Amino acid sequence: MTVALSGKEVAGKIEEKFPGSVVESGPDNLVVKVDSLLDIARFLKEADGLEFNYLNFVTAVDYYDHFAVAYRLSSLKHNHSLTVKARCYDRENPALPSVTGLWQGADFQEREIYDLFGIRFEGHPNLKRIFLWEGFEGHPLRKDFI
Amino acid sequence: MMIVDFIATGQGHFQAIPPDWPGGFWWHWLFFTVVVIGFVLTMVMGVIYIERRGMGRMQSRLGPNRTGPFGLLQPVADAVKVLLKENIVPAAADKLVHWLAPVVAFAPALMIFAVIPFSNGALLADLNIGILYIVAISSVSTVGVFMAGWGSSNKYSLLGAMRNVAAVVSYEIPLVLAIVGVVLIAGSLSMNQIVVAQNIPFILLQPLGFLLFFAAGCAEINRSPFDLMEADSEIVAGFHTEYSGMKFAMFYLVEYAEAVAISAIICTLFLGGWKGPLLPPWLWFIIKVMLVFFAMVWTRTTLPRIRIDQLMAFAWKFLFPMAIINLFITALQVLAGWPTQLMWAMIIVNFAVTAFMVLIWSRFFFRLGWGRIEV
């Protein structure tokens, strides 16, 4: 059975290493600051006892005032999982660091989010539209897309 | 009258035209040209029908059965349709080459039949170097195929054509070496003489040669499992991707005409050609051709396709050494006079040698999956 790690516990561990980087933490998820996302991701992937080596999915949700990008991580070794979120408040030009360097599986999914939400992933090797064609106006999964 | 006699009885050395007729040569020529063309076209339709019905049966379905009785008219319907379809020449194509390619590919396939005996002496030209002529002519088709690939200015076409050239160049050698064994035993290069010399079918004296020739022949005409040049799961339709209408019909015809040609050559060299009891010789010939073709259909529906470098490796590391060994053993046997005196010993020895060689070679010297070769 995959254990959903408590967000609070993991948040405590992260706070030890990167103070002030966790915004809030819930029962099975935690929200981190955009600036420290990459460091936390590397920590979650490599720290003993966590070792989140498997990225289940990356997705985004449009909450009008901000985009929440959710990373669901799990560890095939310890069989536990966690949802890490980051919030992007800039609607015109939202940007996040890319995690493709850590989990290659994020490659197409980040392109998908870029295509459908318009969130840029800094450091992605080949960030361009994936489903829609170049020159398509707007980002369909945004709530204000007509 | 002689034709009627001949068809009915199958006796005697066949002559289409009484030799004392004026211009006997030209009558002979005209008659057999018509016969060859008619034979090729009807045989192609026949083998297409056999292939589609046989393949249908092997794939647990029916195959065409709605067009005419038992679907027998299906190839006719296909021909009517294909011939009347629009003929497209791509804008970027090399027009002249594009136009010429099907003709260049088709002519040699037809020319092969000039030296194939349908019955004793019943052939367009009884060349004393018949088999050499076939070897020389049959590779010319490749030029047509390459012209098609080049002239279409399509990348898939070019890939298919290049694969074909590579395959034909490599497989020509084991093909010829396999023939030489037969020629040694028969003591003649004339196709008719080879058939006459077969008191028992040479497949018994040359089992290894037969296998080599069958494999190399399949590769030469790109039947499965060597059908790389039109591997539709890889390179769409290969060299004829850009062809439509009548020109495509020509290529379609070439594909099956070559299959019939190889079947006919196999049947002439190894299966005793037109020889056989009871039935008239031409019927025996057709039956044998159909049987060989059916074997090709069978392999096509059963086996996966091999890769281009494996194709090359198979020719050079398996077929080629085996052909050399076969030739060597046969030459020794002929020197010792076995084919005439110790025929049964030769059959037993050669079958043993075949089984031994194939087993040993495929176990210790060459396997398809061993190593990759850069081509």
Add this chain to the structure above:
Amino acid sequence: MEMKPAGQYIYSDIELDREEGQVIADLKAKSLEPIPDPDQWLEEELQQNILLTTVDALINWGRRSSLWPAICFPACCAFELIAANGPRFDLSRFGMEIMRASPRQADLMITAGTLTWKMAPNVRRIYHQMAEPKWVIAMGACAISGGIFASAEYAVVPGYNRIIPVDVYVPGCPPRPEALIYGIQMLQKKIARRKNIDMRKMLER
């Protein structure tokens, strides 16, 4: 294991992507109205069809007996099409088992599945690559009107007839193989009425 970040693609041409995007946008702007079915613009010709010559009958017999489908399998309906080709329903009885991978050699396009605007130029191109005479069967609700995806109009083309003329519509989501075979038989009937040689014009000349 530390993964090497995926390197730049050797061939990842953003310019080419833009060009392709432009083609799609142009096509989308152009195809606002459905193309009328061939039945409508061929009506006059069809009315003369009472006078069929023997040659016409022969040609039509050949054409309807060997309809080779082009490969155009965008989505779900493709599996019903393959099932129709499979052992149970067996389209090969009609001489249709030869799926030509090259559109140049095909006669019939069975549009099995949803068409998106990104795909539309390609389908149109395949249609134009097919040699005359050619026919199109729109298979399934998506091919007819966009089906349940019609409301995602930013991506989905509401029916193939925006792009290419369609001869026979087979409804269903997806249509059963029987329905498809019935559609093919309807097309065969349609081909049988087709006039290839215009006697009147020949006589006038």
Add this chain to the structure above:
Amino acid sequence: MAVRTEPFVLNMGPVHPSTHGVFRMRVTLDGEVVVDIEPVFGYLHRGIEKLAEQRTYAGIIPLTDRLDYISSMNNNFAYCLAVEKLAGIKVPERAEYIRVIISELQRIAALLIAVGAFLNDCGAFFTPFLYMFRERERIVDLFEMVSGQRLTYNYLRAGGVSQDLPEEFLPALRKFMDMMPRFMDEYDRLLQQNEILIARAKGVGILPAEQAINCSISGPVLRASGVKWDIRKDDPYSIYDRFDFDVPTQPAGDCYDRYRQRVEEMRQSLRIIEQAMKQIPSGPVRAEVPHLIHPPVGEAYGRIECPKGELGFYLVSDNSIAPYRCHIRPPSLINLTALRDMVRGWKVADLIIIFGSIDITVGEIDR
């Protein structure tokens, strides 16, 4: 000696006989050797995630059918799990068993197609493919019995299944179960030891376990690389913890292993169905669920092991009748991440079979 030539670019797809739909690759070739590929998606992007935001929870089920259209039941299953998690719905016992039977049957059907298509890509000219379609038709018959449809079943509901199994279903299933192992042996006899198939597929397109995990590969492709990870076993959903089955793995992670893996998984699925048939209780098949579900505000991720890998639905609810956001984790798309690394340095013919051995459905990639 290796001769280097100028690379040229081949455009494969979107309409190509072996791209399994409308997938497209820009392949850079050096002679016949693949230097680089760039997959191009989106030729079947129908905006399912966008459409889901406008539909009720029950109305999304038909959309999920059309995701991976060769395993529709599994898509329904994953979606219903997510909704049940979100709304806290308890599923009756009998419905759980029906779901497991249906889901495993669908797995066999989808794997049959995957194996058949792979062999077809190897060039075995339709014969194995059509053999496997013959058996798939039998499974489709069973599904038609329960749902009335042949491809897009729309059978599962949040809180159970739409209707009980008809009387004649279980005897028909029994008949199928008696036949199927024989057919599986037939496939094995046909091609398993085939020299050409082994030569083509063994050692080709190796995917190391570490990279497979890093690329978030799931399903048979992951297990063929030697990683023993099956959600049915490691995170049992529904009632999978009650059944006794193995998780087969293969050592090498090449194309042949992926083919073998799928065949082995079919056998395991047969085992599960066998047990489920024995244990199935009687009772209601659907919980008392209102037609319009208003789940509480929150989010849920329901995932299953579908024939292609981990299929998940990430639902975000705002307490209305439609999900605020419905994200689908598409195994087909994510499994393709490693394609580029797997094919570089191989030939065009290998590219085709490596691609075929990953087994994708474009409907799920593009959604």
